[in-house]
Amino acid sequence: MQRAADDPAAILYTSGTSGQAKGAVLTHANLLLHAITANRLLNSPMLLDTHLVMLPLSHVFAATVNMHAGFATASTLVLMPRFDPRTAWQLIESERVTFLAGVPTVYWRLLNEIGLLPADRQLRCAVSAGAALPVPINEAFARHVSIPIHEGYGLTETSPTVTFSRSDSPVRPGSVGVPIWGADVKLVRPDGKTIEGADEIGEIAVRGHNVMIGYHNRPDETAEVLRDGWLHTGDLGRREADGWYYIIDRAKDVIIRGGYNVYPREVEDVLMTHEGVALAAVIGVPHPSHGEEVKAVIVRKPGACVTEDEVIRWSRDQLAAYKYPRIVSFVDHLPLTATGKPLKRELS
Numbered sequence: 001m002q003r004a005a006d007d008p009a010a011i012l013y014t015s016g017t018s019g020q021a022k023g024a025v026l027t028h029a030n031l032l033l034h035a036i037t038a039n040r041l042l043n044s045p046m047l048l049d050t051h052l053v054m055l056p057l058s059h060v061f062a063a064t065v066n067m068h069a070g071f072a073t074a075s076t077l078v079l080m081p082r083f084d085p086r087t088a089w090q091l092i093e094s095e096r097v098t099f100l101a102g103v104p105t106v107y108w109r110l111l112n113e114i115g116l117l118p119a120d121r122q123l124r125c126a127v128s129a130g131a132a133l134p135v136p137i138n139e140a141f142a143r144h145v146s147i148p149i150h151e152g153y154g155l156t157e158t159s160p161t162v163t164f165s166r167s168d169s170p171v172r173p174g175s176v177g178v179p180i181w182g183a184d185v186k187l188v189r190p191d192g193k194t195i196e197g198a199d200e201i202g203e204i205a206v207r208g209h210n211v212m213i214g215y216h217n218r219p220d221e222t223a224e225v226l227r228d229g230w231l232h233t234g235d236l237g238r239r240e241a242d243g244w245y246y247i248i249d250r251a252k253d254v255i256i257r258g259g260y261n262v263y264p265r266e267v268e269d270v271l272m273t274h275e276g277v278a279l280a281a282v283i284g285v286p287h288p289s290h291g292e293e294v295k296a297v298i299v300r301k302p303g304a305c306v307t308e309d310e311v312i313r314w315s316r317d318q319l320a321a322y323k324y325p326r327i328v329s330f331v332d333h334l335p336l337t338a339t340g341k342p343l344k345r346e347l348s
Contacts, residue, residue, distance in 0.1 A: 003028055004028075005027065005028055005029035005032075006027050006028075006029060006213070007027060007028055008025050008026070008027060008213070009026055009027055009028040009030070009031050010025075010026050010031065010063075011023040011024065011025055011026075011216050012024055012026060012058075012059075012060045012063065012156050013058075013156065014155075014156045014157070015059075015130075015156070015337045015339065015341055022215045022216075022218055022221060023215060023216035023217075023218075024060075024155075024156045024157045024212040024214075024215060024216075025212055025213050025214055025215070025216050026159055026212055026213075027212075027213060029209060030159040030209065030210060030211075030212065031064065031068055031159065032068075033159075033182065033209045033210070034064050034068065034069075034159040034160075034161065034210060035064065035068040035069045035071075035072045036072065037161065037180050037181055037182070037210075038064065038065050038068075038069040038161065039069050039072055039073055040181070041152075041161075041164050041167065041180065042069070042099070042125055042127070042150075042167065043125075043167050044069065044073050044075070044099075047073065047075075047098075048073065048074060048075055048076070049070065049073065049075040049076070049098045049099040049124075049125075050075065050076040050078060050095055050096055050097050050098050050099065050122075051066045051070050051075055051076065051077045051078065051097070051098075051099045051100075051101070052078050052080065052088060052091055052092060052095070052097040052099070052100055053066045053067075053077050053078060053079050053080060053101075054080055054083045054088060054100070054101070054102045054106050055083070055101070055102060055103070055106070055130075055339050055340070056338055056339060057079075059130075059338070059339045060154075060156045060159070060160045061101065061103070061129055061130050061154075061160060061339070062101065062339075064159060064160060064161075065101045065127065065129075065161075066101055075099075076095075078091055078095045078097060083106060083109070083340070085109040085110050085112060085113040085116075086113055086116055088110060089110070089113060089116040089117060089118060090116070090118075092118060092121055092123065093118035093120060093121060096121075096122045097121075097122065097123060098122050098123060098124045098125065099123075099124065099125050099126075099127075100123065100125070100126040100127065101126075101127045101128075101129075102126075102127075102128060102340070103128065103129070103130035103131050103339055103340040103341055104128055104130075104131050104132070104133045104134060104137055104340075105131075105279070105336060105340035105341070105342075106340055107126070107128060107133070107137050107138075107141055107149060108137055108278070108279060110141075111137065111140050111141060111144065112278075112302075114144050117144060117145065123145065123147055124147065125147070125150065126141065126145070126147055126148070126149045126150065127149065127150050127151075127152065128149045128150070128151050128152070129151065129152045129153065129154055129160070129161070129176075130339060130340075130341055131341045131342070132247050132249075132265050133149060133151045133174075134268065134269050134272045135173040135174050135269055135272075136269070136272045136273055137149075137272075138151070138171070138173045138174075139173060142171075148171040149171070150164065150165040150167065150171060150177075151164075151165055151171075151175065151176050151177065152164035152165065152176055152177060153176035153177070153204075153235075153237075153245065153247055154210075155233060155235075156212075157211065157212045157225070157231055157233075158183075158206055158210045158211055158212070158231065158233075159210040159211075159212070160210075161180050161183075161210065162179065162180065162183055162185060162204070162206050162210065162233075163176045163177045163178055163179050163180065163183075163185065163245050164176070164177040164178070164180055165177035166178060172244060174246055174269075175240075175244045175245065175246050176237075176245050176246065176247055177244060177245065178243050178244055178245065179243075179245075180210070182208045182209045182210070183206060183207070183208035183209070183210050184206070184207045184208055185204065185205070185206055185245070186204075186205050186230070187200070187201075187202030187203065187204060187205070187237060187238070187239060188202050188203045188204075188205050188232070189202050189203075190203075195239075198238075198239055198240055198241040199238055199239070199240065199241075200238060201236055201237070201238050201248055202236065202237070202238075203232060203233065203234065203235065203236060203237075203251060204233045204235045204236070204237045204245075204247075205230040205231065205232050205233065206230065206231045206233060207229050207230045207231065211226075211231045212231075214226065234250060234251050234252065235247060235248075235249075235250055235251065236248040236249050236250070236251050236254070236263070247265070248263050248265065248266075249263045249264055249265045249266075253283075253344065255282075255283070255284035255292050255294055256284070256291055256292055257284070257287075257290050257291065257292050257293060257294060257322050258289075258290040258291065258322060259291075260322040260323075262284070262294055262322065262323050264281075264282035264283065264284075264344075265282075266323070267280075267282045267294065267296070267315075267319065267323055267324070267325065268280045268281065268282050268296075270315065270318050270319055271296055271298065271311070271315060271325075273318075274306065274311065274314060274315075275301070275304070276300055276301055276304035276305070276306030276310075277298055277299075277300065277301065277304075277306065277311070278298075278299045278300060278301040278302075278304075279298070279299040279334055280296055280297070280298050280299075281296070281297045281334055281342050281344055281347060282294060282295065282296050282297075282325065283295050283297065283344055283347050283348075285327065285348065293326055293327060294323065294324065294325045294326060294327070295325055295326075295327040295328070295329070296311065296315075296325035296327070296328045296329075297329050297330075297331055297334065297347050298311065298328060298329070298330050298331070299330070299331060299332065299333065299334060300330060308328040308329070308330075311325070311328045312324070312325065312326065312328055334347075335347065
């Protein structure tokens with residue numbers, strides 16, 4: 001049967017990190033144009049890449065950046081039934097892998113097994129999305145593996161890419177790059193007005209060929225995010241004067257302590273520079289006078305014996321008085337989705 005460009009092609013579900021998962025309805029045009037765009041961004045149109053698929057193909061990131069974009073260039077896809085960093089390094093060597101795409105925790109786990117990094121490797125490109133990539137992880141990967149991680153930003157609702165680091169420019173750690181071809185991006189204040197200048201924080205809104213037609217059987221939720229031709233993402237960002245974007249945090253994750261906004265990602269990035277901290281997730285917990293208090297949930301580096309008091313004292317010297325965590329707890333593992341994104345709603 002003949003299909004139109006705007007006919008539904010797939011229903012891909014959101015990760016559900018901040019609530020119940022919803023099915024984003026993507027069209028044939030969404031998926032086809034994204035495959036073409038992804039290969040242009042990654043300098044892949046004339047290359048036969050070998051992808052190591054480290055995420056489930058049911059997830060929009062792997063489905064589009066690995067499978068659709070890979071098929072479009074007749075590239076090879078090396079599938080991992082379940083991600084394991086030791087196996088990944090072995091496959092990177094034995095299958096002569098050239099292309100990696102993963103969420104930040106994938107790269108963190110690879111770095112934890114950096115002793116297995118093969119000397120004979122063909123890696124040319126590494127891409128991260130799905131969650132904010134901590135700057136220390138990007139810097140460590142570039143130092144050990146000799147290629148930077150290009151960071152992008154997107155959602156299941158946007159097929160998924162919205163912005164991406166330009167391959168013809170040096171990587172800017174912490175930045176998710178510039179809008180892709182065919183996508184308009186703007187920042188919006190709480191009153192709905194568009195932010196025109198640079199370096200002001202606002203909600204990211206998107207329109208273009210990458211935006212879904214709606215959530216499957218959820219008209220109210222669709223109307224809530226698709227307004228006036230724009231998809232309102234619920235993510236907060238800022239834009240530099242030359243158009244490069246930075247993700248600040250999910251609007252729902254912002255902690256309001258004593259009337260001040262605390263952005264968890266900023267605190268997490270600082271905590272990850274501590275020599276004893278491997279991973280950190282920052283959340284807000286109820287407080288009788290401040291409204292919310294800042295809490296850090298930390299995974300220690302192997303062999304580290306950093307204590308709660310030490311982290312609090314250290315972070316007090318690194319952050320403004322209203323930002324540093326007063327509560328610290330340690331866990332062996334953070335709760336993660338199937339694709340490796342931290343499930344903050346399961347932390348308390």
